[in-house]
Amino acid sequence: MKTFCALLILLSVAYSSFGQITGKVANRQQEPVPFANVVLYHTQDSSIVSGTATDEKGMFSIPEVSAGRFYLKVSSIGYTSLQSASFEITALNQHLEIFQLILSEENTALNEVVIAAKKEMLQHTSLGKVINVQSSLITKGSNALQVLERLPGVITDRRNNQLSLNGQSGVTVMLNGRRLQLSMEELMGLLENTVADNIEKIELITSPTAGYDADGGAGIINIVLKKSEGEGTTVNVSATAGYGYREKALGSLSLSQGFDKATLFASYSFLHEVGRSGYMGGGTSNRGFLPSPSRAIFSGISRKFVRAHTITLAAEYRLTSKTTLGGDIMYARNNTHNLADNAVTWEFTNGDYLGFSALSDGFQKRNNLVSSLYVKNKLSEQSQLNFDLSYIRYTSDSPALISSNYFDRQGNPMIPQNPIFTAGNRGESLSNILAGVLAIDYSLELNNKVSAGFGVKGSLAENRNDSKIERKLEESWEIDPRSQSAVYSQEKIAAIYAQWKYVLHPKSTIQAGLRYEYWQREVNLYDKPFTMAKLFPTVTYTFTPSDKATLSINYNRRISRPAYTDLISNLFYNDPTFVFSGNPLLKPTLTDVLKADYTTRGLTLGLSLQHEVHPILRYQITTNQTKDIGISSPQNLDYQKSINLFVSYPLSVTKWWKIWASSTTSLRNYKVSYSLKPAEKTFVFQNLNLSQNIVLPKNFEVELSGWYNFPFFEGTNHIKGFGVLNAGIAKKLPRNRGTFQLSLPDVLRSFGVHTHISGMTPIVFNISTVAHWRDESAFYQVVKLTYSRSFGKSTAHTLKRSDNEEKDRIK
Known part of the structure; x- marks a missing residue:
């Protein structure tokens, strides 16, 4: 010191x-x-x-x-x-x-909009990283979930509907700075419906201030949609045609209109996609409800037919020179048809044999509405008062029918004597989520060295799920007594925060904040509500020895709350001996992080110490009290400690060849107690991310991007290394007639995840299974061709909103 x-x-x-x-x-x-x-x-x-x-x-x-x-x-x-x-x-x-x-404003009227400068794809800030997704060729023809898969440090697990940031679970996703209070499954569906053409940038916030919600132990992913930026009228059109397993089509149209005191923005997108994914594997187990220990071979092929519509509207009006009123709304509608063929064969040690095949025919209709209204008041040159009111509504209807067949070793139909093997299942799940949030933020600049921010926030969310599962016994249907139905949950969060910034020296500043949050969740199936009140401090010291170097040291405390579907969810079946469910005993995760970041000439080095209490892992295998079925549900680890090293470097090989490389290395130690015996594990997690852009003559441009995760452990499981390489090429037509872009995601067809269940420690029923899941691109080469063009006029606009102003408004 x-x-x-x-x-x-x-x-x-x-x-x-x-x-x-x-x-x-x-x-x-x-x-x-x-x-x-x-x-x-x-x-x-x-x-x-x-x-x-x-x-x-x-x-x-x-x-x-x-x-x-x-x-x-x-x-x-x-x-x-x-x-x-x-x-x-x-x-x-x-x-x-x-x-x-x-x-002086430059009035330039163009027949077509010409982009004179392209933003760097990756930019570093004091809060984390900003990825300008429109600078990537691979963005065209993609959805938000596919874009997230390519970002440095972000891992999307579509098998299990999970997101992680720098290898850590517990990620909060925001849209235009507003937290989406949805379960991970529902969130993944919304991201799949969000067209990447409508995204301006994605912020990976790993050092949030006290002004942000405390939720999200690993950090925050903020998806910022496009808005109007100038006076005049601009129109952007984009159309994508593609093929993999089957056809893919995507179209988007956006309109921006800028006036002297107002801006308007509207967009519409349509998505049609037919995809395919699957898994296969095998292993051994000793399930007491089966005749004897067995070896099983299983597989599943899923075909998904998706049609989605998304409409976005945004407006901002300057009432006076000091007061601005704005609002935005996004409505997404999705119809998905899922067809899955599942099969299992059991070879029992007593010589018995049982074969099982089933067709799962399911539909899902989702409607999402995310809206907000805000007012910005510039009280003086030194102070500002902002009001923000947001409303989210989500509805889902998911009927499904599973038809089951059983056969003997010779393939002849048979009827098992064990009542657990039903002739089929059917069910329906009706979900309705409503959430309202009111936030008031006040910022004050006391002098040229001291500034402060204060705020209060309250949110109320209601979740209703009415579901039932019936099982077919001979020719009749009866309610499965293990299924849940008519679940009602209400969540209340009240928060207050104070944030201070002090300039110690022209080259150094310190920011300190404290956030208090009160959280209450009530579920109609339980007598007592769950309540928690916590303080969440954050401190950041920044030292800038020169205009080319910055050192930042940060400490913050965060929480990861389980979604209501993590606690209680409707059951669904993979096979008659195995179900997926929630965990009513799930605890929230508390995370403390101490980190240091040093940036110089584009090179970024980050080192952090992280301690998590009760981190949440989804899809872990346990059983019920009667031990008559296997259950996959969310579980808490006892703890996880990690030392993390992050390195990022942009390399300009020549004027026409740029490379962005990043690496995350983490030494982790965790303890698990939901296995047969408590066990600890220490291992090294390693992720590499690489993107390069090559500008060729005659307005051609090439992009190669990819990532690779080395082998790692996740709860009781071991996962082999896997990665993806993407390619894209663009041709800009002369006289600004538009751009053609060819996208080849996963050119090596390698997107497969190989998991050894119980590869870390033995689990219930002594299950030892190896499963290999593959995405569509691992089965077929996916090709997408996009044409995009812009029309209209653009001039500088007086209603300019900086990134920080947007963040202040949306906290």
């Missing part, structure tokens, strides 16, 4: 021998211009000395300027570039403050 303090003192002394230039950039309406480029030049030879960008308030600072005569050049998209008068830095005048640099 003494060494570190001495280093800070030495840096402060060294800093005092240099000059500093600060100032503000604004437009003619006296509004700040965020993220404008400010470059310092020597007057004598016009050589570049240094440069920076304005923050969300239009402020900039250029430190470590030696004595001499200089001038500034300021530029920003949509504005005419500005060159300042020359000025001088001397020993007596080391700190120069430029009151305001005014940029």
Whole structure:
């Protein structure tokens, strides 16, 4: 600690021998211009000395300027570039403050919208990473879930409907900064319906401040949809045709209209897709309700027929120079037909044999509505008050019919004597989720060194699930007594927070926040509600020794609450001896993280220590009290401790070849007690992510991206390494007539997950099974061709909202 303090003192002394230039950039309406480029030049030879960008308030600072005569050049998209008068830095005048640099709006009317600059695909912030998905060729023709699969550190498990970030479970997903209070299965369905063409960027927030919900132990994934950004009218169209197992089609149309005081945005997308996935495997077990120990060989092939419609509307209006009113709404409708062929054969040690095959014919109709209304009030130059009201509604109807057949070793039909082997099952699950959230945030800049933010938030969510499962006995149907029905759950969360930022030195700042959350969940099947009240602190220290390097140290505490479907869900069958269900004894996960990040010249190094109490893993195998069936349900680990190293580096091989590489390495230790005996495991988790962009002559562009997870452990299971390589090529037509993009996801056809159930420790019934699940792209080469084009006029717009303003509004 003494060494570190001495280093800070030495840096402060060294800093005092240099000059500093600060100032503000604004437009003619006296509004700040965020993220404008400010470059310092020597007057004598016009050589570049240094440069920076304005923050969300239009402020900039250029430190470590030696004595001499200089001038500034300021530029920003949509504005005419500005060159300042020359000025001088001397020993007596080391700190120069430029009151305001005014940029003039550039009125440019185009027959077609031409994108002059392309954002870097991966950008680092103090909160985490920002991925500009529109900079990727692979985005075209994809949905939000497929885009998430390609992001550095994100793992999507569509077999088990799970998301993890940097190898850690407990991820909160937000849409435009609002938490989606859905179960993971319902969330995966919504992401599959969200067309990637409508996504502006995705934020991976691994160091959230106290202003964010405390939910999400591994962090937050925030999906930001496109909105209108300028005056005039722009129209974007996109059409995708593809084929894999069978046909795929996607179309989207968006309209942006900007006025002097208002912006409007509307989009519509349609998705039609027929996909196929499957699994196969085998293993041994000793289930007491079967004649004797057995060896089973099983398989399942699922065919999914999807039709989805999504409509997005957004508007913003400036009531006065200080008050802005806005709102947005997204409605998604999905109809899915699932056909699954499941088969199992049992070879018993007593010589018996039983074969089973079943056709599962299921339908699902989903309707999702996510909406918000907000007001931003700029009370003064130093303070702002925001109100945000959001409403979410989700409905789902999922009827299913399972027809079962049994046969002997010779393939002859038979009727098993054990009553657990039914002739079929049928059921229906009706779900209805309503959630309302009200948030009030107040920000205040006390002086040029101290700023603060305060807020309160309340949410109320209701979940209704009316489900039943019937089993066929001979020619009649009866209710399965193990199934749940008429489940009602209500969840209340109240939160209050305070967040402070203090500039210790021109090169260092500290942010500290404290969030208090009260959580209550009531379920009609239980007498007492579950309640929890916790404090969630967060502290971040940032040191910037130069404009090319930043060191950040952060501590935060988070919680991962189980979804209501994790606690109680309708049963469904994989085979007559095995069901999927919820776990009413599931506990929330509390996570403490201490991390340090260092960024210099694009290189990012991150080191973190993480401790989780009762982390949640889904689809773990246990049994009921009577031990007459196998149950796959969510379970808590006792704990998990990890040391994590993250490395990311953008490499420009040439002007036309860029590479983005990242790696996550984690040393983990965890304990599991829901197995036959408590067991501990220590292992190394390793993930690699690579993306490269190659610009070729004649307006061709190529992208290769991929990721690989080395072997790792998950609860009682061991998972082999797996990865994917994607490819895309684009051709921009002359005279801005649009772009053709060819996408080849999983070109090596490798997307398969190989799991050894009980590969870490023995589990119930001494099950030892190896299963291999493969996505559609592992069976067939998927090819997608997209044509996109933009039309209209675009000028700079006065209603500019920075990323930080958006975050302040949506917390």
